[in-house]
Amino acid sequence: MTPTIAEINQQVRSGERSALAVLEETLTRIHERNPRLNAFTAVTETRARLEASAVDARRARGETLGPLAGVPYAVKNLFDVEGMSTLAGGRINAGNDVATQDASVVARLREVGAVLVGTLNMDEHAYGFTTENTYYGATRNPHDATCVAGGSSGGSGAAVAAGMVPLTLGTDTNGSIRVPASLCGVFGLKPSFGRLPRRGAFPFAGSLDHVGPLAAHARDLAAAYDAMQGPDDSDPSCRQRPIEPTLDTIAARPDGARIAVLGGYFERCAGAQARAAVNQAARALGATAHVELPGVDAARAAAFILTAAEGGALHRERLIDRYDEFEPLSRDRLVAGSLVPANWVVQALRIRQQFFKQVMALFETYDLLLAAATPIAAAPIGAEWLELDGQSLPLRPSMGLLTQPISFIGLPVCVAPIWPAAGSRPDLPLGVQLIAAPWRENVCLAAAHALEAEGVAEFRVAN
Amino acid sequence: MDDLALDDHVSDYVKSALALQGYRLDEPAVSEIVAQFVRIHAIAMGMLAAPIDPAIEPVPSFVASSIP
Numbered sequence: 157m158t159p160t161i162a163e164i165n166q167q168v169r170s171g172e173r174s175a176l177a178v179l180e181e182t183l184t185r186i187h188e189r190n191p192r193l194n195a196f197t198a199v200t201e202t203r204a205r206l207e208a209s210a211v212d213a214r215r216a217r218g219e220t221l222g223p224l225a226g227v228p229y230a231v232k233n234l235f236d237v238e239g240m241s242t243l244a245g246g247r248i249n250a251g252n253d254v255a256t257q258d259a260s261v262v263a264r265l266r267e268v269g270a271v272l273v274g275t276l277n278m279d280e281h282a283y284g285f286t287t288e289n290t291y292y293g294a295t296r297n298p299h300d301a302t303c304v305a306g307g308s309s310g311g312s313g314a315a316v317a318a319g320m321v322p323l324t325l326g327t328d329t330n331g332s333i334r335v336p337a338s339l340c341g342v343f344g345l346k347p348s349f350g351r352l353p354r355r356g357a358f359p360f361a362g363s364l365d366h367v368g369p370l371a372a373h374a375r376d377l378a379a380a381y382d383a384m385q386g387p388d389d390s391d392p393s394c395r396q397r398p399i400e401p402t403l404d405t406i407a408a409r410p411d412g413a414r415i416a417v418l419g420g421y422f423e424r425c426a427g428a429q430a431r432a433a434v435n436q437a438a439r440a441l442g443a444t445a446h447v448e449l450p451g452v453d454a455a456r457a458a459a460f461i462l463t464a465a466e467g468g469a470l471h472r473e474r475l476i477d478r479y480d481e482f483e484p485l486s487r488d489r490l491v492a493g494s495l496v497p498a499n500w501v502v503q504a505l506r507i508r509q510q511f512f513k514q515v516m517a518l519f520e521t522y523d524l525l526l527a528a529a530t531p532i533a534a535a536p537i538g539a540e541w542l543e544l545d546g547q548s549l550p551l552r553p554s555m556g557l558l559t560q561p562i563s564f565i566g567l568p569v570c571v572a573p574i575w576p577a578a579g580s581r582p583d584l585p586l587g588v589q590l591i592a593a594p595w596r597e598n599v600c601l602a603a604a605h606a607l608e609a610e611g612v613a614e615f616r617v618a619n
Numbered sequence: 620m621d622d623l624a625l626d627d628h629v630s631d632y633v634k635s636a637l638a639l640q641g642y643r644l645d646e647p648a649v650s651e652i653v654a655q656f657v658r659i660h661a662i663a664m665g666m667l668a669a670p671i672d673p674a675i676e677p678v679p680s681f682v683a684s685s686i687p
Binding site: 363451453454457458460461464472475476479488489491492493494495496500501502503504505506507509510513 | 632633636637640641642643644648651652654655656659662663665666667669671672675676677678679
């Protein structure tokens with residue numbers, strides 16, 4: 157059983173263990189396990205020891221410690237960490253100036269006593285779902301090291317799944333928190349668009365980018381999420397909403413919640429194991445209704461076009477000058493995206509408005525929607541194709557088929573890890589998306605906690 | 620328009636747009652970008668054919684702030 161954030165925090169508060177002792181144990185685990193998995197791209201030992209020592213010094217002075225005091229965590233390497241160049245998965249960024257301050261969410265975790273132990277591998281510039289990085293290597297799935305960890309926050313998923321740290325941060329543009337959470341068997345939260353500040357997070361597609369945590373337990377997600385909430389004047393995308401804590405109410409059973417399973421597109425794009433995972437979660441939550449999202453095929457297509465256009469535009473200048481230095485697996489997609497005509501983008505924006513209105517109408521009837529997070533469980537590293545519903549699809553983009561329409565309209569989603577013992581890889585986990593209306597992260601987290609409390613969703617540390 | 624003619628049009632568009640944007644890439648790279656754009660084009664066609672309320676504006680971000 158991996159200790160929860162609350163347990164670590166309590167041990168540090170009580171003096172049962174010092175923050176430094178927790179850190180040293182964490183560093184030992186990282187040094188033992190990371191060489192096999194390649195989740196970390198840097199271990200920030202010096203900074204971590206300073207932060208842990210500061211926590212212990214505050215305790216020694218009798219000061220009140222924050223809710224994450226002494227809790228080790230790591231971040232996807234697109235977050236600014238003061239004194240380090242922000243890689244965003246790209247060798248092309250390795251020579252960039254070092255960050256002069258932490259990203260907003262890193263600063264907020266530091267303020268509540270969390271201890272940053274390193275930065276994590278990812279697909280270059282977050283354009284991928286597998287974390288097969290040509291320059292920094294593939295991150296391996298802790299449950300089967302021949303398989304991908306998912307992406308683009310693959311290091312974030314693997315580091316938690318392997319028990320190296322109890323908490324990581326990732327980003328999610330089209331599924332980059334939810335896909336690795338699903339494939340690695342950990343909990344993940346993509347909050348509402350605009351909920352958490354993105355200052356200091358290397359962008360991918362500005363109208364779709366989200367920041368969020370991955371963790372071993374639903375309670376841990378809530379604790380980290382609560383600590384990172386709040387307006388941030390330095391981020392124009394961050395809404396001016398007050399902090400709405402979720403940890404205190406997470407154990408409230410979602411009895412009476414109106415829950416439906418997403419059918420149609422979401423069933424067609426789900427393999428046998430994914431459907432089994434959804435069925436298990438639906439049974440446990442008492443969901444019997446099945447509904448379809450109208451226009452979801454067009455929504456997924458529109459999300460794809462916006463991502464291509466925004467990502468291509470972001471990198472166009474450097475693609476012109478330094479094409480050869482970009483990741484071979486994604487540079488041609490980026491260049492192609494920079495050529496998308498404006499009228500396609502305009503149509504995609506209109507589809508987003510229409511889809512958002514249609515889905516909001518559905519939330520008048522339901523509080524929570526369920527869907528699988530990935531079509532299949534983790535695939536072998538290097539695999540190019542997946543078989544789905546009798547069709548052969550390109551694997552790398554298709555891992556986001558089930559997540560992309562949801563983030564397109566910024567809905568909050570929690571992924572809970574299920575072990576359905578079905579399909580072609582019954583030994584591997586597969587996550588279920590718990591989707592709520594905007595700003596209802598509390599609903600997603602309570603459902604994830606309920607599944608965990610009943611033993612339906614489970615974190616199993618990989619050895 | 621048959622598939623072959625469409626592919627030619629897409630290829631012509633990509634090569635023109637690359638030049639217009641200032642890219643100077645070798646032929647293998649251009650071929651790969653054409654292939655990527657063919658895929659983007661196919662996905663875009665489905666989106667462009669989708670029925671949509673003409674009153675809906677292309678605002679850049681959805682409005683979730685109305686949810687209390």
